[in-house]
Amino acid sequence: MALDAGGIKPAAQNRGQPRKGLVGIVLKIGVAGGLLAYVFSRVDLRAVSRVISTVDPLMLALAVVLACLSFPLGGIRWWCIVRALGDSASPRLLTGLFWLAGLVAQVLPNPMGDAVRISVAARLGLGLGTAFRSAFLERVVMLAGLVILMAATQPILRQRIGTSASPWLAVVFALCALGGLVLLATADRLLLRFRRLRFIDALISLSAGFRRLLASRWVIPVLSSVFFSHLNTILVAIVLGAALDLPLSASDYLAAIPLAILAVVLPVSIGGWGMREGVMLAILGAMGVPAAMALAFSLMLGVIGMVAALPGLVMLWHRPGAQLGPQ
Numbered sequence: 001m002a003l004d005a006g007g008i009k010p011a012a013q014n015r016g017q018p019r020k021g022l023v024g025i026v027l028k029i030g031v032a033g034g035l036l037a038y039v040f041s042r043v044d045l046r047a048v049s050r051v052i053s054t055v056d057p058l059m060l061a062l063a064v065v066l067a068c069l070s071f072p073l074g075g076i077r078w079w080c081i082v083r084a085l086g087d088s089a090s091p092r093l094l095t096g097l098f099w100l101a102g103l104v105a106q107v108l109p110n111p112m113g114d115a116v117r118i119s120v121a122a123r124l125g126l127g128l129g130t131a132f133r134s135a136f137l138e139r140v141v142m143l144a145g146l147v148i149l150m151a152a153t154q155p156i157l158r159q160r161i162g163t164s165a166s167p168w169l170a171v172v173f174a175l176c177a178l179g180g181l182v183l184l185a186t187a188d189r190l191l192l193r194f195r196r197l198r199f200i201d202a203l204i205s206l207s208a209g210f211r212r213l214l215a216s217r218w219v220i221p222v223l224s225s226v227f228f229s230h231l232n233t234i235l236v237a238i239v240l241g242a243a244l245d246l247p248l249s250a251s252d253y254l255a256a257i258p259l260a261i262l263a264v265v266l267p268v269s270i271g272g273w274g275m276r277e278g279v280m281l282a283i284l285g286a287m288g289v290p291a292a293m294a295l296a297f298s299l300m301l302g303v304i305g306m307v308a309a310l311p312g313l314v315m316l317w318h319r320p321g322a323q324l325g326p327q
Contacts, residue, residue: 028109028270035274039281039295047292051244052300059243060300066236067308070229071099074138077225081134081141082126084218085209089126096315097121103312106271106305110264114139120315132202133209140184140210143265145226147177150258157255161286185211233261237301244297246289256283260301273302 075095082089097117105113114135121131151173187207213219237257241248248256263279264272280298285291 025108025112025270028268032269032271032274035269035278039274039277043281043291043295047290048296048299051293051296054244055300056243059239060304063236063239063243063304064307066232066239067304068311070232070308071095071102071311073225073229073232074098074102077141077222077229078134078138080218080221080225081137081213082130084213084216084222085130085134086212087126087130087134089121093124094121096312099309099312100315101312103309106309109267109270110272111267129205133206136206137210137213140181141222141226142229144177144181145223145230146258146261146265147173149230150262151177153255153258156251157259157283160252160255161283181210185214230258230261233257236304237297240300240304241297244293244300246284246293246297248284248287248289252287256280256287259283260298271302271305276302 072095075098076091078098079089079091079094082094097120100120101113101117103113104116118128118131118135121135122128126134151171154173184207187203189207213222234253234257237253237260238250241253259279260276260283263275266272266275269275277295277298280301281291281294284294284297289297
């Protein structure tokens with residue numbers, strides 16, 4: 001099958017793919033349901049309900065507003081990467097597609113959200129190669145930023161919960177993130193002799209695109225967006241914690257929330273449900289937060305994410321004639 005200019009294979013008809021995708025979704029639903037059932041069995045749900053009933057509605061509304069900001073930040077980050085790759089697109093439409101992807105990720109595994117924004121962006125004229133590379137690189141820089149944030153805050157976490165983890169763990173986190181970025185930036189040169197192998201052309205294209213991003217004037221806006229996106233997520237947690245009167249400091253959230261983000265990002269459940277609750281129950285419990293408060297906080301954090309993603313529904317009524325052309 002021929003490749004397009006970006007090294008991405010056109011979609012092929014494969015009768016086995018829908019069945020495999022459905023099995024994967026069912027398995028992830030099972031993981032989320034099983035984890036939630038286990039967590040619920042360990043906590044007094046009536047106490048959780050009482051905690052939720054005490055929430056400050058104004059602070060809760062502020063948390064939702066802050067959560068909504070993550071989608072424009074993501075859309076602008078995606079747009080900057082598209083520009084760095086030498087293409088042009090409407091920042092408004094890219095933001096809308098990013099919002100739609102966030103909505104899909106609330107009810108399906110996270111990769112499905114990215115698949116939706118890539119396919120729709122390609123259909124609207126961005127090009128499958130550029131859509132795939134830009135979305136992939138957007139996820140890479142966000143994940144690398146998260147790992148570096150975890151490395152920077154790991155000493156705070158160690159001190160706060162008294163873990164016996166090695167103090168070198170933070171250095172290992174940072175080196176893994178930086179090593180992965182270096183490998184991605186040089187992979188095209190390392191893989192040239194293997195171009196005839198499957199998917200190697202796509203990897204070479206991704207590597208060249210990443211190096212082009214690093215050398216462009218758009219790298220600073222992209223990195224700034226990564227920083228503010230993660231900071232915004234932590235601020236949402238701080239405001240929600242204040243609304244529930246959690247006995248935590250700002251540094252506690254700074255140490256705990258990156259782990260919760262990682263639990264949501266890992267594609268092993270639906271929307272991070274179950275994974276996030278397990279992580280929050282363990283970490284906040286070690287910080288002295290009662291189990292009912294920790295579970296209420298985690299559940300409401302998930303609900304806030306769902307509510308903030310609802311504007312993505314607007315893209316479902318977007319006129320099909322619109323294009324992601326130069327603006």
